[in-house]
Amino acid sequence: MLKIKNLISGYGSVQILNGANMKVDNQSIVALLGGNGTGKSTILKACSGIIRTWKGSINFNGEDIQNLPPHNIVEKGLVQVTQGKDVFPAMTVLENLRLGGFTLKSKQTLNDNIEKVFNYFPRLNERKSQLAATLSGGELQMLCIGRGLMSNPKMIMLDEPSAALAPQIVLDIFKNINKIRKDGLTVLVVEQNVRMALLLADYGYVIKDGVINVEGESKKLMYDESVKDSYLGGGGTTANV
């Protein structure tokens, strides 16, 4: 579904990715792990076209999508759900969801998709006419994921869906991500919460200093000592995983 080859990119003149290689299979959940500042989010941003790809290729569904305008990438069915609570706070939940389906042509599909999102997250249905600013952290994350699902994507990329949330809510959200995959979507999850991410995913990549350091089936990675090493950068004391 998504193939990243020798991806080199960064911000301004600062190079972050030094030739990353990744592959995400159809209808799988793949976890992309790594510490702070290793380039996890940068890979996602390059995929969704927010930052330029300097070198290398990103192939989605057989088409090269590197350096396409972001809205074209969304139309092709690759949607990024940003880190944290990036919603439109001064708009209602319903308006936020409508914006998620901005690329849809028909109103019928839009309403169907809103229903679909409410099926995943019934909580949003209760709050649909509230301003997004009044939602709790967990609800905001649900809204972000729901908004990503609105445009009928083939694959979604989630940037740290568990950040700053209570464990119970994280579990709930991860259950929903699994449900989303069962309904036919491909999911790429960027996470700092290594154990949770590996429990959810089929396959995992660990990134360090802008290159993929370790990769493998998530069951194997869970007991792999080198994951701990690359995650901690060799200098840490206790792994908080």
Add this chain to the structure above:
Amino acid sequence: MFKGFKLTRKLENTLMLVFTLIFLGYISMSPDMNLESLKGVLIIGITVGIIYGLVAVGISLIYTGLDVVNFSHGEFFMLGAFTGLTVYNFLIDGELIYAIFPDAYGWVGYVIGLFFAFVVMGLFGVLIERVFLRPLTKKGGGYTVAGMGIIICGFGLSVVLLNLAYIIWNPTAHPFHADLGLPINIGGVTLPMTYLWMLVTGFTVAGALYFFLNKTKMGLGVRAVAHSKVISNLVGINVPLYISIIFGIACALAGLAGTLVGPTYQVVVYMGYIILLKAFASAVVGGFGSLPGAIVGGFTVGLFETSCAFFISGSHKDAYAFLLMIVVLLIKPTGFFGVQVKMKA
């Protein structure tokens, strides 16, 4: 004010109320004060206010869309007035309109002039944005803004457009004799028809803008781009296109306001400069970046300015808008509507 001293919301509002009461008390002691003049001041103030509001909405729109203050906005107002005037003269003085509608009145030509000012300035704004401002935003990838460069570019554009108008229409003041009919009498106040046109058109356009922003898909996109370009990109909005749309709408509103004001004064090359500053003051008073705030700020500045000019001293008319701006900035720095909706941590 003082270090570590911050006015609470309640105190801010109380101080604003106190200021308003002192001001109202002061003007009520004026010897010119009577019901008749009060009515006149109210109507004129609201009329002037809606014009300031329309221009201020444009400034606020561009501020939210491109994150900069467009300092050439006054020139779009001036060029709009000239466009309206030229179209009107072409149709009426050239008697072209009578060839098509033998029984036509002056207002038909005026409406066509307004329409042209709106459309031509809108398209011209898009052209300016695409040709001059877009290359500056390219640096940030086409949807973020290279801050200071655009501000300087705005000043430069202002000078260039001013001189362009200077070459085309020369620096003399052009009278705009819009033949709109005899003045009418509203509640004992005799009002020239041009003021009625300003009121009706201004409110209609403001209402249409509200409808556009809140009820249409494109309006939803405009509001999204105004809040965050990155999230807008990720939901599949063509952000560069929407920035052009925002710029076009803002310039179209300024052009329309220019043609509305034209018949009350004269059309002159320098008219854009003072309206820019006053609309800027209106936007600040209403809360910078807020669209309802810009309209309310326009009314506030219009009413304040008109009542001061009438009851206190007419010779300092242009200073009052900025006096109000300074007072509001001191007491309530966010303006009336400038409170951004805050996120929970």
